[in-house]
Amino acid sequence: MTQSVIEMASVSKRFGKLNALNDVSLTLGEGEVLGLMGHNGAGKSTSMKLILGLIRPTAGELRVFGHDPSGAESNELRLRLGYLPENVQFYEQLSGCEVLRYFAKLKRAGLDVVDSLLERVGLTHAMHRRVKTYSKGMRQRLGLAQALIGEPRLMLLDEPTVGLDPMATRDFYSMVDELRGRGVSVILCSHVLPGVERHIDRAAILGQGRMLASGSIDELREAANLPLMIRLRSALPPETLAQQLRSFGVSVGHGNMGRLELAVPTRAKVEVLRTLMADGQVEDIDIEPPTLESLYAHFDGTIRDSSDTSEVRMSANAGTEGAVV
Numbered sequence: 001m002t003q004s005v006i007e008m009a010s011v012s013k014r015f016g017k018l019n020a021l022n023d024v025s026l027t028l029g030e031g032e033v034l035g036l037m038g039h040n041g042a043g044k045s046t047s048m049k050l051i052l053g054l055i056r057p058t059a060g061e062l063r064v065f066g067h068d069p070s071g072a073e074s075n076e077l078r079l080r081l082g083y084l085p086e087n088v089q090f091y092e093q094l095s096g097c098e099v100l101r102y103f104a105k106l107k108r109a110g111l112d113v114v115d116s117l118l119e120r121v122g123l124t125h126a127m128h129r130r131v132k133t134y135s136k137g138m139r140q141r142l143g144l145a146q147a148l149i150g151e152p153r154l155m156l157l158d159e160p161t162v163g164l165d166p167m168a169t170r171d172f173y174s175m176v177d178e179l180r181g182r183g184v185s186v187i188l189c190s191h192v193l194p195g196v197e198r199h200i201d202r203a204a205i206l207g208q209g210r211m212l213a214s215g216s217i218d219e220l221r222e223a224a225n226l227p228l229m230i231r232l233r234s235a236l237p238p239e240t241l242a243q244q245l246r247s248f249g250v251s252v253g254h255g256n257m258g259r260l261e262l263a264v265p266t267r268a269k270v271e272v273l274r275t276l277m278a279d280g281q282v283e284d285i286d287i288e289p290p291t292l293e294s295l296y297a298h299f300d301g302t303i304r305d306s307s308d309t310s311e312v313r314m315s316a317n318a319g320t321e322g323a324v325v
C-alpha cells in the first residue's frame with residue numbers, strides 16, 4: 001500500500017449558488033497516475049485548484065501530502081507540486097530561458113536546471129527567442145518545463161497535450177512514464193486524451209460536479225459492461241454468423257472495408273472466439289476491448305440521460321451501429 005499523496009473525502013465546492021463540486025472523494029498514491037476526465041464545467045479545474053490550495057472546499061476534507069493545501073504549510077507544500085495550467089500564458093517579452101529562470105527563482109530551485117529542462121522538452125534551439133514568437137506547441141512545452149522545475153513529487157497537468165504534435169505527445173507520455181517510475185504522482189486532466197489509457201493507473205470521471213466513476217480501466221470496463229468489438233473478414237454471410245452467435249448475445253454489423261463488426265459481451269469472449277475459429281472461415285480478425293473514450297462516453301452519458309442527476313445509472317450497453325440482427 002503506497003502512501004496517500006492526495007486524500008479528498010466528500011469534498012464540495014460552491015461558487016455562490018453553483019455547486020461546482022458535490023461530495024467528491026478521491027485518493028492518489030505515491031507514483032500513481034490518474035486521468036481526471038469530464039465535460040466542460042464538470043469540475044476538473046476546480047479540483048486542481050483545491051489541490052493546489054488556491055481555493056478552499058466548502059465542505060469535506062482535503063489533504064495533500066498529509067496537510068491542508070490552503071493551510072499554514074501551503075507555501076512549503078507548493079514547492080513539492082508542479083502545475084501546468086490549461087491555456088498556459090507567459091511574459092511574452094521574455095525568452096524561454098528567462099521565463100524558466102524566473103520560475104526557478106520563485107520555486108527556490110537552482111538556475112542550473114534550466115538548460116537541461118529546455119533540452120528535455122526540445123526547446124534548446126529556441127531558448128533565447130522571445131515567447132511571443134513561440135507556436136502553441138512550443139508554449140505548451142515551455143509550460144511542461146516550468147511544471148518540472150524543482151523535481152516535484154506531485155504533478156497536476158491540465159490538458160497537457162493540447163497543441164503538441166504526435167512526436168511531442170509521444171515524448172510527453174514517455175515523460176509521464178518516467179515520472180511514475182520515479183515515484184512521482186501525476187494527475188492528467190482532460191476531456192479525454194486519446195492514447196492515454198496505457199499511461200494511467202486509474203481514471204476518474206466527473207460530470208456536473210459529481211464523481212461518476214473511478215477505478216482502473218479494467219474496473220471501469222467491468223462496471224460499464226460495454227461489449228468488446230471484434231472486427232473480421234469471413235467467408236460466411238453475416239446472417240449465418242449472426243445466427244451462430246445469437247445465443248452469446250452478439251450483434252453483428254457492417255464495418256469499413258467489407259469487414260463485419262461484432263459487439264460481444266465480455267463474458268462471452270472466449271466462447272465466441274472458439275465458435276468463430278471452429279469452421280475455418282475467418283480470414284482476418286481484430287479484437288478491441290472498450291476504449292477509454294467509449295467508457296467516458298458511457299459514464300458521461302449516464303448523467304446526461306438522467307433527469308435526476310443525484311442518481312447515476314451504470315447501465316449496460318450491448319448495441320452496435322448498423323446492426324444486421
Ligand SMILES: Nc1ncnc2c1ncn2[C@@H]1O[C@H](COP(=O)(O)OP(=O)(O)OP(=O)(O)O)[C@@H](O)[C@H]1O
Pocket residue numbers: 015018019020038039040041042043044045046047086191
Ligand atoms: N471562480 C468561479 N466563480 C464562479 N463559478 C466558477 C468559478 N470557477 C469555476 N466555476 C464554475 O464551476 C463549474 C466547474 O468549473 P471548472 O472550471 O472546474 O470545470 P472544468 O471541468 O475544468 O471545465 P473545462 O473543461 O471547461 O475547463 C463551472 O460551472 C464553472 O462555471
